[in-house]
Structures are given as C-alpha cells and as structure tokens.
Amino acid sequence: MSSAVLRRIEPADERPRQSLSDIGDRSGHLGVEIADMAGLIGDLAALGHQQTAQARAAVAAARDMNTTHAELAAAMDSARHSANLTRTTLSESAGTVSSTIATTIEKIERLGSGAIALKDSIQSVATTIDRVEKASAAIQDIAQETQLLALNASVEAARAGDAGRGFAIIAATVKRLADQIRPLSIDNQRNLNELMRTLDSVLGEAGQNAETAQAAIAESNKARQTGTALETLIGTAERLTADIDAMARSVDKSAQCYESLRNGLKHLVASVKLGDAKLTEAEARVESILGISEDFILFIAESGIETPDTPIIALCQETAQRIGAMFEQAVARGDITMADLFDENYRAVEGSDPLQHMTRFVALTDRILPEIQEPILGADPRIAFCAAVDRNGYLPTHNLVYSQPQGSDPVWNSANCRNRRIFNDRTGLSAGRSTKPFLLQTYRRDMGGGNFVLMKDASAPITVRGRHWGGFRIGFKV
Known part of the structure; x- marks a missing residue:
C-alpha cells in the first residue's frame, strides 16, 4: 500500500481506523506464518542437501563396490582356473605317483631285507673264521709239539747209535715237516686276524645299513599313507573347484545386482538434486516474501498505525x-577508543562449545549494558531477551540468565551460554547491519538440540558519533 492510498483511508470513507489496526495485526501474523514456513523450507533444503550428499556417497560406494566385485570376479575366475588345473594335474599324476611310490617302497623293502641278510651272512662268516682261527691255533700247537718230539727223537737216536739211525731219519723228516707247517700256520693266523678285523668293520657297517634299512621300511609305511592322502587331496580339489564355481556364480549375480543398484541410485541422485534445487529456489522465494512482509510492517508502522508490537518497537x-549515547560518553571520557569500540578481531575462547569469542570492547559492554538490558526483560511479558550486537552479529554481553558459564554439555551451553557468540544467521546479521529506523523480523530461534522457538525480533540501529556500530535487539514471543 502507498501513502497516497493510506491518506484516502478517512473516517469519511466509513472505514473505522480499527480496520487499519487489524491490517497491521494481520500482517504481523502473516509474517509469523511466513517465517515459520521459511524455517520449515530451510530445514527441508538442509535435509535435501544432506540427502543429495548421502545419495552421491551411496552412488560412489556402489561404484566402488561394483569395482570390487569386478576384481573379485576376476580373482574368482583365476582361482577357478587354478583349481581346475590343480585338479587335472593331480588326477593325471595320481596314478604315476602311486605307482612310483609302490615301486619305491618295494625296492626299499628288498634293499632292507638284503642288508639284514648280508649282516646275517657276515656274522656267519665271522663264526666260521673264528672256528678256522681256532683250528689254525691247534695246528700251530701240533707243529710245535711235533718239533719238540722230533728233537727228542733225534737225541734218542743219537744215543742209540747205529741202532737208532733209522729212527733218526724219521725224526729229521718229521722235524722238517713241522718246520714247514709252523710258518704257514703263523701266516694263516696273521691273515685270519686281518680278515677278522675287516669282517668286524664290515659287520659294523652292515649293522648300520640294517638299521637304516629297517628305518626305511618303517618310512615306507608312511609313503603308503601319502598315496592315500594324495587321493584325498584330489577329492578335496574337486570339491574346492565346485565351491569356487558356486561362489563365482554368486559373485556374477551380485555384480549384476550392484550395477542395477548403482543405476537406480543415479536416478535417485538426479531426483534428489532436482528436489534440492527446487527447495533452494523455494527458500529464496520465501526469504524474499519474508523481506517484503517485514518492509510492509515497517511501512504500516511509519504510517502511524498502532499494532500490538508498536510498544516493543518504540522501546527498542x-x-x-x-x-549509542552511553558509548559516546565512554569514548569522550577516554574509557575506550573508537578503534577498540569497533574492534572486529574476534578471538576464540579456547575449549568453548558452542564457540565463544572476545574483543577489546567486551569489558565496556559488560560494565554498562546489564543495567540497561536487565530492566527491559520485565517491561512486557512477551519479551524473552534483549541484547546489543555489532555489525557482524557478535553478541558481547547477553542477559544474565543467558550468560551462564559453559559446562560439558554443548546442548545445554547452546541454550544457556549465549553471550560472547556470533549469531551470523539472517536475523542476527540483519539486526546488526540494518540502518532503517527499526526492523521487525520473525524467525525460529535455535535453542540447541534441534529445538526451535518461533520468535519476533525488533531491532534498531546503534550509532556512535555518526558511525554505525550495530543494533539493539529485543526478542519476544509471537
């Protein structure tokens, strides 16, 4: 409505001034509804952004899973080929291996039996040699006795003279025979001793060979078990090949399912993205309508029409x-400089959650603002808070009830520790940066933990020596 139209609204038109007040009241309610709708659309837009990101992540995950399945399928094909090759090789080699093992076992057993028999034969030879050795010793003894006998016979023959001459010839012959036998017997004994030592050595080696042969025979029994194990291995390879075939079929089917899922997710992403774009557009439209509503309320107020919000606007x-006047007085007294009063170097408070900040003018606002702000809380039962913010939405000094020391619960901190924080949302920035005589906004106040309260926010600019410092805000219930 233009001012010219308002000027034509006279009592003479038989339209009571109360109707104009109703227009202001209804415009306020309209602003509330638009703000609520804007908040809901904002929530939907945020949800749309989140769903878009999640859908894209799901598509990426499906793509990665499809790639993984392709790699798995290739690995399964390779494993299937290897299993088939192993099964074929084992099957072809099983007969040869079994025959070779059987032949080897037979030879080992024959060698073992031969080694044991050789040991027994050597022991028999040793026994025979021992008997020969004893006989040789006996022959030596006989030869020695014969020599003595021949010597005695020679002596007796010499005493007998001519009568013992024939006997002497016999004794000499016997002596020659004994002399010939004795060296041969000694050589035979020496050869028998050497042969016995050789047989002892051979007998020791034969014993070791016999023990080795017995161990080989025992191991051959294990070789027979190896043949059985080989047959079992062939059966296992066949079952493994069958299992790999079944798994490969499942992987192929799963890959097809994931490809279908990925295509479906692509369509879902496109739909969500389109919905997200529409919500973003709707959010912008609602913000525009909300701005028009706020301008309309300002227009009504400037036209002199009283509404239920007029007293709070005036107080603001x-x-x-x-x-603004108290800030100017502080600068004039030298309590603070203009540079410090307009400090925008926000220093984060370490460990705070939600994040709090400090500036060079906090000490001043903490000293002078509570005595101004606290009484306003009782001026109207609808008022929930009031605070001064700078041009960037920074709120240095809040009401005492909202200025509690932070604890360990961020949700509780968000609702009860609202000082030293930057509220750079649409409402906070508009309140701090608006240079209009006043600004009446409707918004949803975030109380933390996903809780919102529908509020109205009246703000008016604060100027210091002609320079815009920020704005004073009064938040009140609708």
Whole structure:
C-alpha cells in the first residue's frame, strides 16, 4: 500500500481506523506464518542437501563396490582356473605317483631285507673264521709239539747209535715237516686276524645299513599313507573347484545386482538434486516474501498505525539511542577508543562449545549494558531477551540468565551460554547491519538440540558519533 492510498483511508470513507489496526495485526501474523514456513523450507533444503550428499556417497560406494566385485570376479575366475588345473594335474599324476611310490617302497623293502641278510651272512662268516682261527691255533700247537718230539727223537737216536739211525731219519723228516707247517700256520693266523678285523668293520657297517634299512621300511609305511592322502587331496580339489564355481556364480549375480543398484541410485541422485534445487529456489522465494512482509510492517508502522508490537518497537528504538549515547560518553571520557569500540578481531575462547569469542570492547559492554538490558526483560511479558550486537552479529554481553558459564554439555551451553557468540544467521546479521529506523523480523530461534522457538525480533540501529556500530535487539514471543 502507498501513502497516497493510506491518506484516502478517512473516517469519511466509513472505514473505522480499527480496520487499519487489524491490517497491521494481520500482517504481523502473516509474517509469523511466513517465517515459520521459511524455517520449515530451510530445514527441508538442509535435509535435501544432506540427502543429495548421502545419495552421491551411496552412488560412489556402489561404484566402488561394483569395482570390487569386478576384481573379485576376476580373482574368482583365476582361482577357478587354478583349481581346475590343480585338479587335472593331480588326477593325471595320481596314478604315476602311486605307482612310483609302490615301486619305491618295494625296492626299499628288498634293499632292507638284503642288508639284514648280508649282516646275517657276515656274522656267519665271522663264526666260521673264528672256528678256522681256532683250528689254525691247534695246528700251530701240533707243529710245535711235533718239533719238540722230533728233537727228542733225534737225541734218542743219537744215543742209540747205529741202532737208532733209522729212527733218526724219521725224526729229521718229521722235524722238517713241522718246520714247514709252523710258518704257514703263523701266516694263516696273521691273515685270519686281518680278515677278522675287516669282517668286524664290515659287520659294523652292515649293522648300520640294517638299521637304516629297517628305518626305511618303517618310512615306507608312511609313503603308503601319502598315496592315500594324495587321493584325498584330489577329492578335496574337486570339491574346492565346485565351491569356487558356486561362489563365482554368486559373485556374477551380485555384480549384476550392484550395477542395477548403482543405476537406480543415479536416478535417485538426479531426483534428489532436482528436489534440492527446487527447495533452494523455494527458500529464496520465501526469504524474499519474508523481506517484503517485514518492509510492509515497517511501512504500516511509519504510517502511524498502532499494532500490538508498536510498544516493543518504540522501546527498542529508545534503548538503541540510549546505548549509542552511553558509548559516546565512554569514548569522550577516554574509557575506550573508537578503534577498540569497533574492534572486529574476534578471538576464540579456547575449549568453548558452542564457540565463544572476545574483543577489546567486551569489558565496556559488560560494565554498562546489564543495567540497561536487565530492566527491559520485565517491561512486557512477551519479551524473552534483549541484547546489543555489532555489525557482524557478535553478541558481547547477553542477559544474565543467558550468560551462564559453559559446562560439558554443548546442548545445554547452546541454550544457556549465549553471550560472547556470533549469531551470523539472517536475523542476527540483519539486526546488526540494518540502518532503517527499526526492523521487525520473525524467525525460529535455535535453542540447541534441534529445538526451535518461533520468535519476533525488533531491532534498531546503534550509532556512535555518526558511525554505525550495530543494533539493539529485543526478542519476544509471537
């Protein structure tokens, strides 16, 4: 509505002024509804952004899974080929291996039996040699006795003279025979001793060979078990090949399912993205409508039409002027410089959650603002808070009830520790940066933990020596 139209709204038109007040009241309710709708659309837009990101992540995951399945399928094909090759090789080699093992076992057993028989034969030879050795010793003894006998016979023959001459010839012959036998017997004994030592050595080696042969025979029994194990291995390879074939079929089927899923997710992403774009557009439209509604309320107020919000707006404007004047007085007294009062170097408070900040003008606002802000809380039962913010939405000094020391619970901190924080949402920035006589906004106040309260926010600019410092805000219930 233009001012010219409002000027034509006279009592003479038989339209009571109350109707104009109703227009202001209804426009306020309209602003509330638009703000609520804007908040809901904002939530939907945020949800749309989140769903888009999740859908894209799901598509990427499906793509990665499809790639993984392709790699798995290739690995399964390779494993299947290897299993088939192993099964074929084992099957072809099983007969040869079994025959070779059987032949080897037979030879080992024959060698073992031969080694044991050889040991027994050597022991028999040793026994025979021992008997020969004893006989040789006996022959030596006989030869020695014969020599003595021949010597005695020679002596007796010499005593007998001519009568013992024939006997002497016999004795000499016997002596020659004994002399010939004795060296041969000694050589035979020496050869028998050497042969016995050789047989002892051979007998020791034969014993070791016999023990080795017995061990080989025992091991051959294990070789027979190896043949059985080989047959079992062939059966296992056949079952493994069958299992790999079944797994490969499942992998192929799963890969097809994931490909279908990925295509479906692509369509879902496109749909969600389109919905997200529409919600973003709707959010912008609602923000525009909300701005028009706020301008319309300002227009109504400037036209002199009283609404239920008029007293709070007036109180907000008066308080903003008072704070500006007190800031100017502080600068004039030298309590603070203009540079410090307009400090935008926000220093984060370590460990705070939600994040709090400090500036060079916090000490001043903590000293002078509570005595201005606290009484306003009782000026109207609808008022929930009031605070001064700078041009960037930074709120240095809040009401005492919202200025509690932070604890370990971020949700509790968000609702009860609202000082030293930057509220750079649409409402906070608009309140701090608006230079209009006043600004009446409707918004959803975030109380933390996903809880929102529908509020109205009246703000008026704070100026210091002609320079815009920020704005004073009064939040009140609709």
